[in-house]
Amino acid sequence: MQNKPEVLLRIRGSKTHFAIKKGVLKKTQAFVKAVDDVDLDVYRGETLGIVGESGCGKTTFGKSILQLIPITGGSYEYAFKDGIKDLRTLNKKEIDNARSTIQIVFQDPYSSLNPAMSIFDQLQDPLIKFGVKNKKERVDIIGKLLEDVNLPREYMTRYPNEFSGGQRQRIGIARALSVNPELIICDEAVSALDVSIQAQVLKLLKKLKDEHQLTYLFITHDLSVVEYIADRVAVMYLGKIVELAKTEDLFANPLHPYTKALLSAIPIADLAQKKKRIPLQGDVPSPVYPPSGCPFHPRCPECMEICKTQKPEYRRFEVHGSERYASCHKIDLSDVSNK
Amino acid sequence: MINDIVVKVRDLHVYFYTNQRCNKVLNGVSFDIKKGKTLCVVGESGCGKSVTANTILQLLPELSRIEKGSIEYQKDDQLIRIDQLQKNGKQMRKLRGEDIAIIFQDPMTALNPVYTVGHQIREMIFEHIPNLNKKQAFERSVKSLAEMGISAPEQRDREYPHQFSGGMRQRAMIAMAMSCAPKVLIADEPTTALDVTISAQIFDLINELKTQHETAIMLITHNMGVVAEMADEVAVMYMGNIVEYGKVEDVLTQARHPYTRALLRSIPVLGKGKDQVLEPVRGMTPDPFNRPKGCQFCPRCDFATELCENKMPPETFIDENHYVRCFHHEEVIKHAK
Numbered sequence: 229m230q231n232k233p234e235v236l237l238r239i240r241g242s243k244t245h246f247a248i249k250k251g252v253l254k255k256t257q258a259f260v261k262a263v264d265d266v267d268l269d270v271y272r273g274e275t276l277g278i279v280g281e282s283g284c285g286k287t288t289f290g291k292s293i294l295q296l297i298p299i300t301g302g303s304y305e306y307a308f309k310d311g312i313k314d315l316r317t318l319n320k321k322e323i324d325n326a327r328s329t330i331q332i333v334f335q336d337p338y339s340s341l342n343p344a345m346s347i348f349d350q351l352q353d354p355l356i357k358f359g360v361k362n363k364k365e366r367v368d369i370i371g372k373l374l375e376d377v378n379l380p381r382e383y384m385t386r387y388p389n390e391f392s393g394g395q396r397q398r399i400g401i402a403r404a405l406s407v408n409p410e411l412i413i414c415d416e417a418v419s420a421l422d423v424s425i426q427a428q429v430l431k432l433l434k435k436l437k438d439e440h441q442l443t444y445l446f447i448t449h450d451l452s453v454v455e456y457i458a459d460r461v462a463v464m465y466l467g468k469i470v471e472l473a474k475t476e477d478l479f480a481n482p483l484h485p486y487t488k489a490l491l492s493a494i495p496i497a498d499l500a501q502k503k504k505r506i507p508l509q510g511d512v513p514s515p516v517y518p519p520s521g522c523p524f525h526p527r528c529p530e531c532m533e534i535c536k537t538q539k540p541e542y543r544r545f546e547v548h549g550s551e552r553y554a555s556c557h558k559i560d561l562s563d564v565s566n567k
Numbered sequence: 568m569i570n571d572i573v574v575k576v577r578d579l580h581v582y583f584y585t586n587q588r589c590n591k592v593l594n595g596v597s598f599d600i601k602k603g604k605t606l607c608v609v610g611e612s613g614c615g616k617s618v619t620a621n622t623i624l625q626l627l628p629e630l631s632r633i634e635k636g637s638i639e640y641q642k643d644d645q646l647i648r649i650d651q652l653q654k655n656g657k658q659m660r661k662l663r664g665e666d667i668a669i670i671f672q673d674p675m676t677a678l679n680p681v682y683t684v685g686h687q688i689r690e691m692i693f694e695h696i697p698n699l700n701k702k703q704a705f706e707r708s709v710k711s712l713a714e715m716g717i718s719a720p721e722q723r724d725r726e727y728p729h730q731f732s733g734g735m736r737q738r739a740m741i742a743m744a745m746s747c748a749p750k751v752l753i754a755d756e757p758t759t760a761l762d763v764t765i766s767a768q769i770f771d772l773i774n775e776l777k778t779q780h781e782t783a784i785m786l787i788t789h790n791m792g793v794v795a796e797m798a799d800e801v802a803v804m805y806m807g808n809i810v811e812y813g814k815v816e817d818v819l820t821q822a823r824h825p826y827t828r829a830l831l832r833s834i835p836v837l838g839k840g841k842d843q844v845l846e847p848v849r850g851m852t853p854d855p856f857n858r859p860k861g862c863q864f865c866p867r868c869d870f871a872t873e874l875c876e877n878k879m880p881p882e883t884f885i886d887e888n889h890y891v892r893c894f895h896h897e898e899v900i901k902h903a904k
Contacts, residue, residue: 281762282733392851422611423789427833427847449762452792456835456843476840493767495792496837499819507771508764511732 233271235307236411236443237293242266242302244285244292248516258516262288264467266302267542270411275437275444277458277475279451279490281512285467286447287335290413293445294332295323306330328358331404335416337396341388347374347399348384354407373402376439377432394425398432405440413445418453430457451494455479463487466515466523469542473552483545483554485530522557530558572641573751573783574600574623574667579636579650581615581622590855592618594807595636597882600751603781605773607794607815609830610804613852616787617672619804620753623785624663625654640751642666665695668744672756674736678728685724688712688743695747711742715772734765741772751783752776758793770797791834795819800888803827806852806863808879813889823885823896825868828903862893870895870902 243266245259262285270276280286292299295315304315306326318326334340342350351370360366371381377398388396397417404412414433418426434457437444446458454461455475462472463486471484482488489506508527513519519526525535534557542555581593592615600606608616621627623638638649640662652659671677679687688708692699699707705724712720715738728736737757744752754773758766774797776782786797794801798815803824811824822828829848836843850867859865862875874894882890893899 281764394851423791424611424830424833424848427835427845430835431845431847451763452835452837455837455839456841456845479838479840489764491837493763494837495770495790495796497791497795497819497831497834498836498838499795499816505767505771507768511734511765512762 233274235269236272237268237270237307238303238305239266239268239270239293240303240305242268242289242292242304243300244288244297245300260515261467261518262515263292264518266464266467266469268462268469268472270443270445272307272410272443273441274459275446275457277446277448277454277461278464279448279454279461280464281449281490283512283515284464285515286449286464287415289464290332290415290445290447293413294327294330296332324357328354328407329409330411330413331407331409332413332415333397333400333404333417336420337393337400338420340400341396343388346385346387350399351384351403351406354403358407369406370402373406374399376405376436377402378428392425394421394428397421397429401429401432401436405436408440409442411443411445413447415447416449417446419448419450426453433457451491452496463490466512466518468523468555469553470524470556471552471554473554474550477547477550477552481547483552483559484524484556485528485558486524489527489529522555532558571601571603572599573602574785575637575639575641576619576623577637577639579619579622579638580634581618581627581631582634583628583631585630588856591858592631592807592855593622594879596804596807596809597636598802598809598812600783600785601800602750602783603777604799605777605784605786605797606800606802607798608785608787608802608804609789609791609794611789611852613855614804615807616789616804617755620669620755620785620787623649623751623753624667624669625649625652625659626669627654640666642750661695664691664744664749665747666749667751667753668747668749669753669755670737670740670744670757673760674733674740675728675760677740678736680728683725683727684712684731684739685709688724688739688746691743691746708742708746711746712739714745715739715742716768717742733761734768737761737765737769738772741769745776745780745782748780749782751785753785753787755787756789757786759789773797791819791831792837803830806855806858808863808892810864810893811891813885813891817885817889821900822903823889823891823900824864824893825870825895825899826864828899829867870898 242263244263245261247256248258250257278286291297305312306315315326348370352366355366355369370384374381374383379398418429421429448454458475461475461478462469465486471487482491489508492506506529510527521537522535522540525531540555540557542553545552577597579593579596583590583592596619610616633650640647640649685708689704692704692707709720709724712723717723717735717738758769777784801815801818802809803811805826811818811827832846833848848867853859861877861879865871865875880892880894882892884890
């Protein structure tokens, strides 16, 4: 990634607000600002991790890329083979087609497969839709897909209840792969799995990425998983990206106080690595009434007067030639650039 | 040293019965819970961690029973055999909450939504401390909420669970569990439903209980990171057995069971970056109704021999506090070096 990487998806000012309606007339009382003003570039061929606590808007953001929920504002420019188009301006048919290049793997492998359909039936639907009319061909393709995700070809006649959680998640991945997508959004794809199974799926995802030249948007709350799989990481807090950097940079020198606290809160399975924890007070505030100024200021250990009144800008920094972004009033680059 | 042991479990067998089939959930589990120490029980889902916890409090489902083994509870000078008490007898009910308390995994479902949080804490206090008037009980419940770091406890006492956030509900659960100052606290995956920053707060709280009240803690988790941070002793469970048991330093750095090693190698560790090699445990956990004959881990193990296929390895003591259920533990440790 030395030369300038190609931008696959350019998101500017993405906003998703949900209206809270109350009373007989269902008057709009307030908005839940699930995703509020997010700028993000996804480069072709990278794995971009999005981390954050529950309720920070990471899932909503992932779904908004696929236009699975009504979006309030912003632009989603995607580099299709026939030119750059804004996903929001596409009509229904075009969106359907766009979904053959952008796919999603959901969190819960139990509820995302239809229990009444065999694996073959579930996997053939997208193939029929995108033009594989011959049944024999579909059997071939699905058999190949199952082998790709390390499952025997014969399993295609089975039903979801015959599979374990890890196997189901691999079927979910096979389904996403069936239409040869470029971008796969993995929404907490390994969170529901046991640790030993999680490793299988993570390794599989890495392997598939190389084989199929995929780009991943990897949404998770687990920072150790992100460190293992992602090239760049975006940290979300209350609907905003507070920090974005290359994985190594982010884990070595976090800039934003929230990232620092988050990193210090993770328990590490290594007795040699004892670290000092930065305790965070209280809970994540409600996204309906976000705090004034910096959204993180009520919990921030380094809070200053200015943080309470003024929203910090999402600024670009350059440290040792690699770019990174953070939104905080108090960013001290000196200790980072000295290293 | 002997007096430090509060709960002593020996060779515990628990079977579940369904549709004329029998699931041997626990197959000879032995461990101690010690005063002022944390015992962590780790394992994948379905290995019997939660059943172990529930058995200590006799909270097992209807069609199940303790087949063999003993659970002893040291109450001051008296030794109580919990496994011989009646499930809903007077003595058992007195033990629950007053001597041994439990925190469940999901604070959203463990609290009753139609009563105030304070009411639910006081329910516990009235049950175990008679002769308290309402005012004293109220003061006590407020105090226990305040101890858990809940701000404005008087007001929070009168609120309902839905007005609490996830982390606060879990604090309220701990407040409830600790309101009668139990000697043993069993925490069954207390932070699985919570975010990392919130679970860090909860773990600090549990550690505080350990040091200030000398509570004996049994913490059930599936996260090796939590084990490294919290535990004094670790029990690694697989398919109804403790396969390795010992001090946390010994188990994490000198693991002698192939399963413990495999488990440690399969998790991404923060700080090791992208080049770390993950080795998933091969194969799958066997069907509990159709278990391997000998060692339960045998079909997935690299060291397995014919002996393992036919016989369950006994508890082999490495030293006083460290035991492992494996015939080939010498080889395993040699191989690792």
